[in-house]
Amino acid sequence: MKLSNLVKQLSKILICTRGSLGDVLPYIALAHGLQKNGHQVLMVVNASNFGVVNKQGIECVAFDVGQAADKQNSKDFKGLTQSLLGSLKVLRKLGKHLRQEVACIQRLAPSFDLILGSQTSLAAPLVARALGKTWVFSGVSPMAFISFIDPPYLHGLRWLGKDSMLPNWWKAVLQWFFLKLSDVIYVDYRQIEQELGLPHEHPLFAGRYSSWLNLALFSPLLARPQADWPAKTIQCGFVKETIRVAHQTHDVGLENFLASGPAPVVFTLGSVARVDPQDFYELALKVIAKLGVRAVLIKREGVPLNVDPSMPVHVCSFADYSVLFRACQCVVHHGGVATLMQAMAANKPSLILPRTLDQFDQAARAKKVGVAEVLPFMKLSELLLLEGIKRLLTGSSVEDDGSKKNTKSILQEDGLRFACLEIERLLLKLGANNAVLFEIR
CATH class of the missing domain: 3.40.50.2000 (Glycogen Phosphorylase B;)
Structure with missing residues (x-):
């Protein structure tokens, strides 16, 4: 044989x-x-x-x-x-x-x-x-x-x-x-x-x-x-292909939103954390209004959220991060390792809101590498969220040279x-x- x-x-x-x-x-x-x-x-x-x-x-x-x-x-x-x-x-x-x-x-x-x-x-x-x-x-x-x-x-x-x-x-x-x-x-x-x-x-x-x-x-x-x-x-x-394996239909609305204006800020929580987001999305909407930025909010289906139709915000339950993150300014997320790696691969800074288990470890490591700010979820407030995103948008909290090297390394x-x-x-x-x-x- x-x-x-x-x-x-x-x-x-x-x-x-x-x-x-x-x-x-x-x-x-x-x-x-x-x-x-x-x-x-x-x-x-x-x-x-x-x-x-x-x-x-x-x-x-x-x-x-x-x-x-x-x-x-x-x-x-x-x-x-x-x-x-x-x-x-x-x-x-x-x-x-x-x-x-x-x-x-x-x-x-x-x-x-x-x-x-x-x-x-x-x-x-x-x-x-x-x-x-x-x-x-x-x-x-x-x-x-x-x-x-x-x-x-x-x-x-x-x-x-x-x-x-x-x-x-x-x-x-x-x-x-x-x-x-x-x-x-x-x-x-x-x-x-x-x-x-x-x-x-x-x-x-x-x-x-x-x-x-x-x-x-x-x-x-x-x-x-x-x-x-x-x-x-x-x-x-x-394993970069993780996010490309989409389990939802193609979101034409998101695609049109990304093409219709400046790069947005992305707000997302892990699939488990979305079960109990507390006031995360409400605070996000307040911060979006104060910053005057466009945004994409990814939330669980069935979780109520009142968004003023005049706000430049797209709400969805799923997105291909490998595509979305390349088109955004920065990402506010929970610190899941796959989400973090996609943000790093897209060369976009993260504001990580760790909540449980290994999220704290990943957040600490990302901050040490120079690609993220960290704001523990329990300390989340409108002011701290606003200040954290401002630092990301102005580039005062992450290392540009380090981010470029990290992106090249991850893509390889x-x-x-x-x-x-x-x-x-x-x-x-x-x-x-x-x-x-x-x-x-």
């Missing part, structure tokens, strides 16, 4: 991810890339993203099929705050339905040759370990690869930051904190481990990473590989191609091993 034929047999790939739209879009791009190379792909996602994936021509299964997507998001994430306690509550909610997710993947995995899990899927490594399946871990943000050399910025725990004046033993404190924290948050994880007959491996450390391959799907501008990253980790770079990144290449190298390795076994038999 030829090696090429064996590799083709090892081309059924199960992609497991969950979370917000931003968590899923990179894997839609990966699925398309792998399909283009002739591989068979099935995605396991949460119900709120099933429709998005399905419309892309990708076979998919929702592990929480009994949940109504909008009601689920509204109930689980309404009232998000920037407090540490709020972030912990979000993590605990993300652990909901873990048992359902494990059961779904466990049912599907035996007929697949490779499992590709995201940083939001705790179930993928559990099932891979239980079934002895080859699997790949991947993360789209620096916090997917927790480093004590380049530690994440944790809101509410600034004293653990690497720039603090604490002695060297703080790293041990940080590691202890993560260990204890996840034991409290991921109670179901440990129970399921025991039910599957698995030894305990920490869900944020040893239990998360693969001994086969780990893919860092973010730009080295945000975080470079560290000595304490897991073995067999490859930094592929930003091809995370999708490199990720597919590394996955296929692993498949080739598995095919070679099978070829040896075949010859022995």
Whole structure:
């Protein structure tokens, strides 16, 4: 049997991810890339993203099929705050339905040759370990690869930051904190481990990473590989194609608006944060009026917003960021890594309003690179929003030379191609091993 034929047999790939739209879009791009190379792909996602994936021509299964997507998001994430306690509550909610997710993947995995899990899927490594399946871990943000050399910025725990004046033993404190924290948050994880007959491996450390391959799907501008990253980790770079995979019809109104006047300011929140925007859009309208600028507001369908028809504002529920950001002056957003990378690729400054989880870490890293201002969502006010946007528009808060270098660097990144290449190298390795076994038999 030829090696090429064996590799083709090892081309059924199960992609497991969950979370917000931003968590899923990179894997839609990966699925398309792998399909283009002739591989068979099935995605396991949460119900709120099933429709998005399905419309892309990708076979998919929702592990929480009994949940109504909008009601689920509204109930689980309404009232998000920037407090540490709020972030912990979000993590605990993300652990909901873990048992359902494990059961779904466990049912599907035996007929697949490779499992590709995201940083939001705790179930993928559990099932891979239980079934002895080859699997790949991947993360789209620096916090997917927790480093004590380049530690994440944790809101509410600034004293653990690497720039603090604490002695060297703080790293041990940080590691202890993560260990204890996840034991409290991921109670179901440990129970399921025991039910599957698995030894305990920490869900944020040893239990998360693969001994086969780990893919860092973010730009080295945000975080470079560290000595304490897991073995067999490859930094592929930003998967730029994430936003090009549009799941909505073409917005002619937005296209006409962009062509009808000066470049606008874009206001957008993540798909989860849009569930509970509080007074974000009302404050945005007040600031737009005072600045006298044109603007694009991206909000969730069904969220009421009264806009004076005379205002130069376009409101929509979806936009292709790779196109929109190139046509705007600056972007006011939540700090999701995909949104941030698109703004950097378009060479447009950001005013980041971090609210929970890894958004604070990404905001801090973007500010350090010199491409963003940061205004925590809880401190949001008309005055602070006005002043922040003014600084972006006058160019007094970002480094122009640095932005140009960053744009050139990001545009040269091809995370999708490199990720597919590394996955296929692993498949080739598995095919070679099978070829040896075949010859022995």
